Amino acid sequence: MSAGSRRAFVLALGVWPFGVVYGVAVSSAGLGTWPGVLGSVAIFAGASQLSLVELHDQGAFWLVAVGTALVVNARFLLYSAALAPSFSEFPTGFRYLGAHLMTDQAVALSLLEYETEDDPLRRRGFYLGAALTLFVMWQFGTLVGLLAGGSIPDGLQLGFIIPLMFTALVVPSLRDRPALTAASVSVVVALGTSFLPVGTNILLGAVAGMLAGGLASGGGPSGGGDIGSEGVSS
Amino acid sequence: MSFTTEVLLAAAGTYLLRVSVIAFAAGREIPESTRRILALVPVAVLPAIIADALVFDGAQVRDFGPWYPAFAIAVVVAATTRSVGWTLASGMGAVWILTAVWP
Known part of the structure; x- marks a missing residue:
């Protein structure tokens, strides 16, 4: 478990200010401390929590507000599929509780780790360590934002942490043709379909990227393509 | 509701x-x-999120400013160091410095 939390710790430091941003958004919309905390514990997915606060604040119909949050989170369906092979070796209780702790960061770190770690017990420990570290930091950031209540200086540009965090996670994985194909197609499709409702373009980009990457890997015998890989340092 | x-x-x-x-x-x-x-799920999902966050500011296309060169620096640092810490530090450092000196 400690390996996972160690690897997730720096990412969790990046998650913290994002949690503060959410807490401030809830408190400046006057939605109350407890509903804000409930959002972070029960939804536990930053981008969708922010979109829910924004749409509720703008007086959107509840179906639109909730529906948008779910479209933003639709990528979890893909993560669920990606984790399913390793999770099928975990105990039932862990599968159902562990699923709730799923985040972009925990999934990316775990899948990277699982390339070289085959032991189910250590795989489980790694996921739990990474996921819990991120969970705790997110709650902490949320609370600070809710209680501070004021506004965050724009000059800090905390929004920039989001693309940075995901860049740090994805760049080390871009080391073969299928991965590079998936990433490029995903970017082009996500930007090209940005006129669609929020979140939809990301889902379309991801699916198109997976299909393109799958085609690119179909030809060679290496498949996932570890040939030429330099390995990943922690 | x-x-x-x-x-x-x-x-x-x-x-x-x-x-x-x-x-x-x-x-x-x-x-x-x-x-x-x-x-391939992470390498397909994360670039879409990155591109969307970088290029769009709400519904608007983000004007050329400090974010783009700072992002380029972070990509190079991520590729060479493979370290989350250095990527976050170099990216945030670059965006703050570039914002201060941007004409």
Whole structure:
């Protein structure tokens, strides 16, 4: 478990200010401390929590507000599929509780780790360590934002942490043709379909990227393509 | 509808998305070809999120400014160091410095 939390710790430091941003958004919309905390514990997915606060604040119909949050989170369906092979070796209780702790960061770190770690017990420990570290930091950031209540200086540009965090996670994985194909197609499709409702373009980009990457890997015998890989340092 | 109710509905839906395939696939054999495609999920999802966050500011296209060169620096640092810490530090450092000196 400690390996996972160690690897997730720096990412969790990046998650913290994002949690503060959410807490401030809830408190400046006057939605109350407890509903804000409930959002972070029960939804536990930053981008969708922010979109829910924004749409509720703008007086959107509840179906639109909730529906948008779910479209933003639709990528979890893909993560669920990606984790399913390793999770099928975990105990039932862990599968159902562990699923709730799923985040972009925990999934990316775990899948990277699982390339070289085959032991189910250590795989489980790694996921739990990474996921819990991120969970705790997110709650902490949320609370600070809710209680501070004021506004965050724009000059800090905390929004920039989001693309940075995901860049740090994805760049080390871009080391073969299928991965590079998936990433490029995903970017082009996500930007090209940005006129669609929020979140939809990301889902379309991801699916198109997976299909393109799958085609690119179909030809060679290496498949996932570890040939030429330099390995990943922690 | 109250914010709390919306939160609970979004939470229930999000949990179903997360648990979906994990619950469905339990005890079934997942073919190697499917596993290969699924291994591509992070490299397909994360670049889409990155591109969207970088290029769009709400519904507007982000004007050329400090974010783009700072992002380029972070990509180089991520590729050479493979370190999350250095990527975050160099990116945030670059964006603050560039913002201070941007004409």
